[in-house]
Amino acid sequence: MTEPSPTSSPRNPHYTLPNDWDFAKERLALLGAAFDPESIALAQRLGVGAGWRCLDAGAGGGSFARWLCSVTLPGGRVLAVDADARHLTDLPDRGGEVAQIELVADELPEGAFDFVHTRFVLLHIAKRDIVLERLVGALAPGGVLVLEEGDGLGVLDEMSGAFGDVWRAFARSTENAGANQAWARSLPRHLESLGLVDVRAEAGIPMFRGGSPMARMWNLTWIQVHETLVAHGVSHKVIAAARAELEDEHRWFYAPPTVRAWGRAPL
Ligand SMILES: C[S@@+](CC[C@H](N)C(=O)[O-])C[C@H]1O[C@@H](n2cnc3c(N)ncnc32)[C@H](O)[C@@H]1O
Structure with missing residues (x-):
């Protein structure tokens, strides 16, 4: 692979x-590749199958x-x-x-879906409460909303090595741009206050080996945000060390938890 250059001027500053x-x-x-298996397993547990009307918001x-x-x-x-x-x-x-569709400004079809899903989207959006209401409004009676969102939840401060140093600077940079790395833990309460029933939630810490798809994803991420990391006090040397760690198949890593919360619109 040709070495990619970092993003220099993101079109969407937010x-x-x-x-x-x-x-x-x-x-x-x-x-x-890293997250679909668990997303699919949850969707299957919830019965997603033939004939379901689905919305994936922030489909990437x-x-x-x-x-x-x-x-x-x-x-x-x-609908993606x-x-x-x-x-x-x-x-x-x-x-x-x-x-x-820009989820804060644009409308979504109302009452139209049996399954509405996001993954790693709302945590990045400053006006996420507006989006959450809109996603609930997109549910047909009985429809299920599933949100899979990242959250530092107790591990960010403890992550070791250059990977940890880079992650903490990355988290700060996303928060400066409007993200909230401590919001997803409150999702069950938000879903209940928006009237959903049968609300459930779980959090899982992804653990992965160097060289795996998850490690390669983080490696590319550190390239994409290289200049931002430097602006947040991480040296080129530490970024290079974090990238080398991620290529080492003998190392294991963990990333901040993924919170999965879901609930159903009343019939
Ligand atoms: C981290 S990616 C996740 C993509 C996909 N959900 C996945 O997990 O594979 C976040 C996606 O959300 C989209 N996104 C971010 N802010 C958005 C907004 N305000 N409205 C719509 N999409 C947005 C981005 O363009 C990007 O494709």
Whole structure:
């Protein structure tokens, strides 16, 4: 692989990892490879299948939306939306729909979906409460909302090595841009206060080996945000050390937890 250059001038200043970066498609594919198995397992537990009408909000590289197409169509509906939908162009060939939608400013179809999903989206959006209400409003009676969002939850301060140093600076940089790395833990309460029933939640700490898709995803992430990390006090040397750690197949890492919270719209 040619060494990619870092993102220098993100088009959307409010999102730290814009999709127009040269290697964003590859980074999003690695994100999907790392997280799809658990997302799919949860969707299957919740019964997602033939005929379900689904919305993936902030669909990114589209891997989860592609899985939704494979299990719900024909007969169902898959709408994948993103503020930058450039990596979703193949979905119509699979029977899915794509819309370029900015989740704070733009409307979503109301009362239209049996399954509404986000993964690593709302934590990045400063006005996330508006988006959460809109996602709840998109549910048909009985429909399920699933949010999978990152949260520092007790581990950020303890992460060791250069990887930990870089992660903490990355977390600070995302928070300066409007993200909240301590919000997802309150999701169950938010879902209940918005009227959802059967609310459940769990949090899992991803543990992964150097060289794995998750490690390669973080390696590309550190390249994409290189200048931002430097601006947040991390030296080039520490970033290089973190990247070398991530390539070492003898090392194991953990990342901040993924909080998964879900609930159902009343019938
Ligand atoms: C970390 S990526 C996650 C992509 C995908 N959900 C996944 O897990 O594979 C976050 C995605 O959310 C999108 N996004 C961020 N802010 C958004 C907003 N305000 N409205 C719509 N999409 C947004 C980004 O463009 C990006 O594709």
